[in-house]
Amino acid sequence: MERQGLTRKQLLGMAAFGASAAVLGGPAVTGGAPAAAAATTSTAADTAASAASAERNATIEDDIAWYDVAEWGVEGKGWNDTSRYYDRLPAKAEGTVRAAVWNLSRNSAGMLTRFRTDSPVIHARYTLHSPSLALAHMPATGVSGIDLYAQDARGRDRWLAVIKPTAQSVNARMVAGLDAGTRRYTAYLPLYNGVESVQIGVAKGAAFQAVRPRTERPVVFYGSSILQGACASRPGMAFTSILGRRFDRPTVNLGFSGNAFMDPEVGDLLAELDAEAFVIDALPNMEPDLVAERGEVFVRRLRAARPDTPIVMVEDRTYANAWLIEAERTRLAGSRAAYRRAYQNLLTSGVKQLTYLKGDDLLGDDDEATTDGSHPNDLGMVRYADAYTRVLRRVL
16 A cells, blocks of 8 residues: 655646636535635646645555545535534434434435546445445435546536445446546435445546535525435436536535425524525425425525525426326325415515426426336436426526
């Protein structure tokens, strides 16, 4: 085992190809002051210093240089003061939110990390929080995999590789034989599992630059299992991840599978985040009576804390088999009616910056966009993203 350092020539070269990267420490999401006010664009010297720090800490094993992602950070965290680095809620939430919500907050849904390298091969090794690698209706690639994208010459992030985990500890070559050249990579973390540690590996001697998380205000999404990412085949296909690429902005995924009940304590945590917009998509978990009880109150409480931030209220999707099951049609009609009343009451009382997205078109109309009638497959995730895009384009 050895440590790998940088020459001055390498530093200057890395500064040249990475001069536009943001290098502020940690995502500045919480607090009353807009995060954008604190954001800066890095200078070449800043970028070189960031790269040098990461490079000095590389561990060389079997001709692979390993870099610890926690040293430069992940995007998609709303809070820095977490019990574990890859948790989604702050440490103080334990004992405040329901136990089920807290346990789900240990999943790394929505988190991503970026780096630049000219390595022809990319590895990843990580330890998962849970030995449960897959769900009955969702593969291990989505539940526990790391999903890799690369930026092309036009600046688009395009899919490249995904890890297929078979054990709780993963050490995998993600891709090899890459075309020559330095480019930026984005790695999305597991959707329905947590990670204890994550390292990226490149060929010994290859250039490597850590790309710090962006610091502009994120779009904050709150919702159910669908929003958390069920049942995308891989993390980059969760609709919040798709939207992050489309709008080229940070997102925070606060989906809590089966537990998005608009709890007041969760609403208070949301209000701590300095968001570009809030999206409330919790109806898949809520019966009509609960929507009537909490829908308006939840949004009004959030609006009181964040008077100028746009809020998007999203209806429930239509079950793929609801065309033939009356009970499902009845439930959808009841929850949607209660949510629309809440929306109208909010508008009537003068609440501004409020947008409503109906659920009829979230999955399309051909009944082919789910795994089980409820959770979107990859086609469904794209359709969700399409419906959201039409609204968020106006809001943002």
